Amino acid sequence: MRQEDPDGYRNHLRMLPEKFDELLGKIGDKITKNDTHMRNAIPATTKLEITLRFLATGDSFVSLEALYRVGKSTISQFIPVVCSEIATALKEFIKIPTRQEWKEIENGFRTKWNFPGCIGAIDGKHINIIAPDDTSNYFNYKGSHSIVLLALVDDDYCFSYIDIGCNGRASDGGVFERSGLKQGLENNSLDIPEFILL
Structure with missing residues (x-):
């Protein structure tokens, strides 16, 4: 969607693609897990997209599960982690104006x-x-x-x-x-x- 329909992508996540990349650069390493013999880890890109979609729309975990093909219990575990990392990374940007x-x-x-x-x-x-x-x-x-x-x-x-x-x-x-x-x-x-x- 990002390549074929940039405006649709922006509407989907309520964020410009370049801002998404910037945010991913700040928190990607912190929300990445290693693959195991049992399963492949969910990519940081997917975790951030799901989290932003959740924050932008309030979609249910069931809806996000269908949209991204990631289990709702897994989504419920990583969204708080991603939110915490976003808050930490962007602390300097949300401040009371002078x-x-x-x-x-x-x-x-x-x-x-x-x-x-x-x-x-x-x-x-x-x-x-x-x-x-x-x-x-x-x-x-x-x-x-x-x-x-x-x-x-x-x-x-x-x-x-x-x-x-x-x-x-x-x-x-x-x-x-x-x-x-x-x-x-x-x-x-x-x-x-x-x-x-x-």
């Missing part, structure tokens, strides 16, 4: 989107999980078990802030109430310029 960066983000929203005074777009995304022991706290309004990803993005859709792991029972507003982002806004520790109205 005062100057807030100004640049506001300028971007004003000029690109005709939305003055805006410093980010925020939303929550439920990421389906296998039902844990404490199922009621993770059961969401969509009828599945999940954790919530709360994200703030800038005018170029780049993450400025993420909070992940809150149980799926919580609403987006409830996740925001408990987030470091809200605390930072309330105690003025985010260094947001005064001219921005919140």
Whole structure:
């Protein structure tokens, strides 16, 4: 798909092929296992593709199993590992903006989107999980078990802030109430310029 339909590939993983290669270069060695006499190891490329597809769409493990021909129990074992390696490798890229960066983000929203005074777009995304022991706290309004990803993005859709792991029972507003982002806004520790109205 990558060669024949680059736009389809990008839509499938929500990532440009060159960014995929860059990410694979950062974590490939860490998510690669050795072949054994019993089986061939799943390639790092496949693990990363499955993980990105899961994060981008929330597809079930059953759906991913059919799409990639990798067992759902295997998928459930490596997705957390791949996510952890992504978070470690990209830690330098997801950071609270500086005062100057807030100004640049506001300028971007004003000029690109005709939305003055805006410093980010925020939303929550439920990421389906296998039902844990404490199922009621993770059961969401969509009828599945999940954790919530709360994200703030800038005018170029780049993450400025993420909070992940809150149980799926919580609403987006409830996740925001408990987030470091809200605390930072309330105690003025985010260094947001005064001219921005919140």
